[in-house]
Amino acid sequence: MKRMKVFGLLILSFLVLTIIEAGAANRTPLVIGNGNYFSAPLTNPINDARDMARVLKKLGFDVALKTDVSKNVMVDACRDNPFKRSFRTSQKGFAQLDAPLGTVIAYATEPGDVSSDGVGRNGTYTEALMKNFQNFDLDVQKLFNRTGLDVMEKTDKKQVPWVSTTLFSDYYLAKGILPPSSSTPDVQDKANQESIVVRLSTPGVGDNWKDPVTGIEFVWVPGGCFQMGNNSGQSDEKPAHQVCVDGFWMGKYEVTQGHWQRIMGNNPSKFKSGNEFPVEQVSWQDAQDFKKKLNRQSGRQYALPSEAQWEYAARSGGKNQTYAGGNDIDRVAWYDGNSGNKTHPVGTKASNGLGIFDMSGNVWEWCEDVYDGNAYSKHSRNNPESTSGSSGRVFRGGSWDGVPRNCRATFRCRFRPSFRYSYGGFRLVLLLGQ
Numbered sequence: 001m002k003r004m005k006v007f008g009l010l011i012l013s014f015l016v017l018t019i020i021e022a023g024a025a026n027r028t029p030l031v032i033g034n035g036n037y038f039s040a041p042l043t044n045p046i047n048d049a050r051d052m053a054r055v056l057k058k059l060g061f062d063v064a065l066k067t068d069v070s071k072n073v074m075v076d077a078c079r080d081n082p083f084k085r086s087f088r089t090s091q092k093g094f095a096q097l098d099a100p101l102g103t104v105i106a107y108a109t110e111p112g113d114v115s116s117d118g119v120g121r122n123g124t125y126t127e128a129l130m131k132n133f134q135n136f137d138l139d140v141q142k143l144f145n146r147t148g149l150d151v152m153e154k155t156d157k158k159q160v161p162w163v164s165t166t167l168f169s170d171y172y173l174a175k176g177i178l179p180p181s182s183s184t185p186d187v188q189d190k191a192n193q194e195s196i197v198v199r200l201s202t203p204g205v206g207d208n209w210k211d212p213v214t215g216i217e218f219v220w221v222p223g224g225c226f227q228m229g230n231n232s233g234q235s236d237e238k239p240a241h242q243v244c245v246d247g248f249w250m251g252k253y254e255v256t257q258g259h260w261q262r263i264m265g266n267n268p269s270k271f272k273s274g275n276e277f278p279v280e281q282v283s284w285q286d287a288q289d290f291k292k293k294l295n296r297q298s299g300r301q302y303a304l305p306s307e308a309q310w311e312y313a314a315r316s317g318g319k320n321q322t323y324a325g326g327n328d329i330d331r332v333a334w335y336d337g338n339s340g341n342k343t344h345p346v347g348t349k350a351s352n353g354l355g356i357f358d359m360s361g362n363v364w365e366w367c368e369d370v371y372d373g374n375a376y377s378k379h380s381r382n383n384p385e386s387t388s389g390s391s392g393r394v395f396r397g398g399s400w401d402g403v404p405r406n407c408r409a410t411f412r413c414r415f416r417p418s419f420r421y422s423y424g425g426f427r428l429v430l431l432l433g434q
Contacts, residue, residue, distance in 0.1 A: 028062050036068040048126040054204040055130050106144045107162040108151075121205065125151050125161060130206030131355040141165065153331075153350055208355070209249065209430075213298045214259045216251060218430055219355050221309075223247035226318020228311055229376050230410035236373045237410050243308050244382050250305065250313045251427035253346035253357050254278040254365065255290070263294050269343075270422035276345040278363045278425045284393040284417040287366050287426040294428075301431040304368040306385040307375075307394045307412075309429060314360070314397065314409040316353030322408055324359030324397070325352035329404050333361030339400035343422075359397050360407040363425035367394040371414035392416055399423035 033049025035041055046067050053065040108125035122130070128150040132143050141163075148161035207220040225244040230237040257267050258275025260282070268281045282290075284304075291302045305313070314324040325332035332352065334344045339361070347357040359365070372378070372389025379386075386394075392414035398407030401423050405411065415424070 028064065029056055030064045030066065031056070032066045034068055044121065044123045044126070047121050048123050051122060051205045052126060052130060055133055055206050104140055104144065105164040106147075107164075108159070110160045110162045124154060124159060127206070127353070128154070131208070131351075133206075150351075203247065203249070206355070208252065211294075211298060211300075211430075214262055214294065216255065216259055216428065217253065218249040218428075219252045221248050221250050221313050221317065221354055221356075224312070224317055226312055226315070228308060228318075228379070228410075230408075233408070233410050234412070236412050237376070239376055241376055241379060242381060243312070243379060243384060245306075245308055245312050246383060246432070248305075248309055248432060249430035250309070250354075250356060251429065252355065254363055254425050254427045255287075256346055260290065263290055263297065268420070271343045273343065274345065276347075277343050278346055278358070280343060280363050280422050280425045281420045282425060283420045284366045284415075286420070291428060302428045303431055304366055304426060305429045306383070307367045307369040307396070308379075308384050310359075310365065310367050310394075310396050311409060313354060313356055314352065319353065321352070323404075324356070324409050325350055329360065329407060333358070333398070333407050334400050335361045335398060335407050336401050336403055341401065343400050360409065361398050361402065362400055363397075364395045364399045364402075364413065364423055365397045366424070366426040367396055369394045371412070390414065395424065 031049050031053045033045040033047075035045035049065060049067055053063045056063050108123070125147070128147045132138060132147045132150070138146060144161070144163045148163065151159055151161050203220040205220070205222055208217060209220075210217045223244070223246045225242055227240045228243040229240040231240045255278065256275060257269050257272065257277050257279045260269075260279040261267050261275070267279070268286070269277070269279050270281055271277060287304060291304070294302055312318050315321045316325065321327065323329050323332050329335060330338055331350050333349060343362055346362065349358065349361070351357045352359060369375075369386040370389055371392040371394050372386045375384075375386045375389060393416075395413040395415050396411070397409075398404075398411065406413070
């Protein structure tokens with residue numbers, strides 16, 4: 001089997017990846033983030049570089065990280081070209097380069113244009129790239145294609161990433177030259193278990209992890225503080241108040257019919273449309289039975305999210321968003337205006353800023369909390385969870401038959417724990433320390 005030597009140069013919004021045959025597998029990217037520009041400083045390049053370096057290290061790369069490199073002039077894709085009359089003709093961003101043999105050159109936007117520095121912690125392109133780096137089933141070329149499509153969708157095609165490449169064998173950044181099924185089962189299982197230990201014990205921004213028993217995927221949600229609730233919403237959404245949550249692993253998708261079938265051996269859903277559709281017609285008590293059985297089989301501790309965890313994750317880490325991922329409901333949710341009166345495969349609408357899908361619409365999601373209409377006047381500041389106040393349990397997110405108001409990220413609803421209907425499902429969190 002051929003082994004590869006991999007060299008990478010990542011400069012903010014510009015990536016050069018060279019793959020050549022060699023006698024040993026060396027994976028050494030140089031990550032550079034420059035933000036200290038005298039004319040117009042940028043905030044996110046340093047965050048981008050540090051977060052990208054963290055992700056790459058967890059994928060087995062020996063990373064060299066540099067920030068605010070001052071001895072050489074670098075022009076990036078978030079600033080106009082100040083040297084267009086001297087040594088470069090492009091007015092904005094990077095000029096196009098031709099990829100040498102065995103090289104991939106990925107641009108955050110098309111040559112001659114500028115990319116978005118982003119409105120959160122990371123630039124738009126870096127955010128998508130970190131998420132896709134950890135999809136073990138994507139080879140390099142599919143990875144950059146997926147990243148480009150994600151960026152185009154998030155920016156409404158205002159930013160169009162670009163790739164220049166030559167032909168080479170399939171290469172998987174997370175696994176080297178081995179495609180997902182190339183290792184023998186024993187070798188691959190051992191590697192996966194080692195990866196699980198590292199990734200769950202040292203999570204970072206953009207991390208994803210897949211449960212080996214069910215295939216349920218999880219996204220790391222870094223802890224933080226936010227204003228929970230909505231002073232312009234319904235009475236039980238008031239008052240908006242500061243809540244702080246510890247970091248946690250949140251289900252990337254709603255639990256699907258395939259996941260449920262694998263653990264419970266049946267499918268209670270009304271819309272039996274396929275394994276990738278959300279399981280529905282499950283009560284809060286049914287969800288408890290599922291997680292208990294999964295916990296026994298996996299040796300880990302899964303749970304329903306608390307209401308505070310749910311809202312913090314839905315709002316992309318507590319951002320001021322109407323729906324889970326922004327203010328455009330058609331972009332992020334299946335609801336009564338576009339669903340065709342049925343559920344849809346999970347992950348087919350745009351994700352929110354954390355890479356989590358369908359927290360608005362598709363199916364309502366159970367939370368662990370007991371519903372209390374006055375909970376927000378009683379919440380503790382840190383990791384609150386209501387344990388009394390009614391006989392109902394919290395339902396969040398709206399569904400395929402819900403009006404836009406009910407799909408808002410701050411909207412609260414309740415049902416009795418035994419309630420089952422075709423618009424009710426759930427997602428899980430993985431408890432820390434597992």
